[in-house]
Amino acid sequence: xxxFGSEITPYKKYLTRRQFIQSSIATSIVATLSSDSYAMxxxxxxxxxDQLSQNDFLNTYExxxxxxxxxEFGVEKSDPSSNxxxxxxxxxxxxxxxxxxxxxxxxxxxxxxxxxxxxxxxxLRCVEAWSMVIPWQGFPLQLLINKVQxxxxxxxxxxxxxxxxxxxxxxxxxxxxxPYVEGLRMDEAVHPLTILSTxxxxxxxxxxxxxxxxxxxxxxYGFKSIKSIATIRFVDSEPQTTWPLDNPREYGxxxxxxxxxxxxxxxxxxxxxxxEFFRRxxxxxxxxxxxVSHLYKDMDLTKYY
Amino acid sequence: MILSTKxxxxxxxxxxxxxxxxxxxxxxxxxxxxxxxxxxxxLMDELGQMALRLIIVTLIISSxxxxxxxxxxxxxRRMIGLMAFYYVVCHFLTxxxxxxxxxxxxVIKDIVKRPFIxxxxxxxxxxxxxxxxxxxxxxxxxxxxxxxxIHYLIxxxxxxxxLHFYLxxxxxxxxxxxxxxxxxxLLLWRFYYKIIRK
Numbered sequence: 001x002x003x004f005g006s007e008i009t010p011y012k013k014y015l016t017r018r019q020f021i022q023s024s025i026a027t028s029i030v031a032t033l034s035s036d037s038y039a040m041x042x043x044x045x046x047x048x049x050d051q052l053s054q055n056d057f058l059n060t061y062e063x064x065x066x067x068x069x070x071x072e073f074g075v076e077k078s079d080p081s082s083n084x085x086x087x088x089x090x091x092x093x094x095x096x097x098x099x100x101x102x103x104x105x106x107x108x109x110x111x112x113x114x115x116x117x118x119x120x121x122x123x124l125r126c127v128e129a130w131s132m133v134i135p136w137q138g139f140p141l142q143l144l145i146n147k148v149q150x151x152x153x154x155x156x157x158x159x160x161x162x163x164x165x166x167x168x169x170x171x172x173x174x175x176x177x178x179p180y181v182e183g184l185r186m187d188e189a190v191h192p193l194t195i196l197s198t199x200x201x202x203x204x205x206x207x208x209x210x211x212x213x214x215x216x217x218x219x220x221y222g223f224k225s226i227k228s229i230a231t232i233r234f235v236d237s238e239p240q241t242t243w244p245l246d247n248p249r250e251y252g253x254x255x256x257x258x259x260x261x262x263x264x265x266x267x268x269x270x271x272x273x274x275x276e277f278f279r280r281x282x283x284x285x286x287x288x289x290x291x292v293s294h295l296y297k298d299m300d301l302t303k304y305y
Numbered sequence: 306m307i308l309s310t311k312x313x314x315x316x317x318x319x320x321x322x323x324x325x326x327x328x329x330x331x332x333x334x335x336x337x338x339x340x341x342x343x344x345x346x347x348l349m350d351e352l353g354q355m356a357l358r359l360i361i362v363t364l365i366i367s368s369x370x371x372x373x374x375x376x377x378x379x380x381x382r383r384m385i386g387l388m389a390f391y392y393v394v395c396h397f398l399t400x401x402x403x404x405x406x407x408x409x410x411x412v413i414k415d416i417v418k419r420p421f422i423x424x425x426x427x428x429x430x431x432x433x434x435x436x437x438x439x440x441x442x443x444x445x446x447x448x449x450x451x452x453x454x455i456h457y458l459i460x461x462x463x464x465x466x467x468l469h470f471y472l473x474x475x476x477x478x479x480x481x482x483x484x485x486x487x488x489x490x491l492l493l494w495r496f497y498y499k500i501i502r503k
Binding site (some may be wrong): 062067071130173176246265266267270272274277278 | 415
């Protein structure tokens with residue numbers, strides 16, 4: 001599979017490699033700032049180019065870190081990067097509970113010691129009809145699931161972030177029900193494309209991108225990829241997740257990228273790739289149809305949107 | 306103290322330039338790609354909100370000019386109304402040209418299918434009679450009585466514009482609700498004033 005991480009680096013080695021990448025990114029950011037944003041993603045980090053699909057171009061570090069939806073820090077796209085400075089993403093632990101043989105609290109640093117971090121270049125398609133291409137670093141969620149051994153009656157995985165209104169100014173208002181909750185069916189959760197991400201472009205995740213640990217499910221709308229995960233719970237029924245709770249008519253549990261099922265208020269047939277002038281047609285399952293369509297083969301996707 | 310018509314009329318060119326300048330600024334920023342990560346969306350948002358604000362300003366002027374000492378404000382209401390239409394046109398053109406690049410089939414489908422775009426488009430149409438009857442000659446031609454009736458359309462346009470804004474926001478509806486609140490207050494004020502006067 002060509003979009004897969006071909007380059008696999010142990011985490012320790014990865015940490016030293018990061019210093020090298022940082023300096024190269026610093027120069028590319030300077031280059032971006034001074035160049036025209038319509039120059040169609042001129043400079044590409046060659047390190048990632050062999051993993052890029054045809055016709056895809058990496059979005060810049062600046063684009064990925066300053067245009068975000070993370071309502072815990074405010075509803076404007078620039079809010080997460082400007083308001084997340086007080087968020088304490090270290091130390092961090094993840095609470096594992098529910099229908100699982102090894103429940104408990106896992107320290108993130110401990111977890112990462114024994115895990116190999118991979119590069120994954122994924123398209124990210126927001127439900128608002130814009131998209132980016134992002135070089136993530138992370139590991140398959142499946143690895144963690146295998147470690148904690150859910151019971152056979154665990155059919156879904158529920159994720160929760162933290163409730164810290166003093167650090168997350170957006171949580172001081174009830175725009176959504178806090179803390180943010182997301183979920184996946186077990187077969188979606190163990191799918192090899194589903195990752196927990198710890199970084200992007202060789203940097204640790206910034207707070208606005210969901211530091212220190214976030215989900216990335218590339219064939220679903222971006223809001224499914226919950227940020228700053230604090231709890232992973234194994235459950236036997238479909239979890240109530242934040243956006244369907246807020247508006248069940250507009251947002252469903254599955255929220256697979258699907259150009260033929262429109263959002264009630266706008267089309268999902270096309271999207272604006274950030275940095276490009278012309279809209280692109282949206283691809284079924286965000287272009288990962290071959291890998292994931294079997295998960296939904298007997299389902300009516302207009303009903304389970 | 307009465308605000309003199311002379312002062313109001315003299316300040317017209319300055320107000321005109323003041324109202325025009327945001328669009329120039331955004332246009333320049335857009336060309337220089339200084340309008341953020343998603344410049345088309347940003348431009349469309351700014352132009353649309355500016356149109357809505359100017360529509361509200363015309364309502365405020367209508368209410369204020371019922372007071373004798375502020376009656377002279379009526380002299381700039383037409384210009385502000387026309388500037389509101391200018392921003393509506395810029396907003397609409399951004400949608401057609403920059404967002405969908407003359408993909409008419411898509412745009413027409415969008416207008417028919419998406420309520421929030423339908424409302425935006427209806428508002429654009431409703432604005433046309435106001436603009437067409439804005440010259441002195443046209444006011445005379447259609448008679449002042451009819452002209453006044455035509456311009457009551459603004460009381461449909463203003464809430465519809467807010468609804469257009471409300472429907473496109475995702476979770477935080479505060480901003481469109483603030484606009485709606487202001488419009489309702491202004492309508493109440495007008496209503497109250499009319500009753501008191503009678």
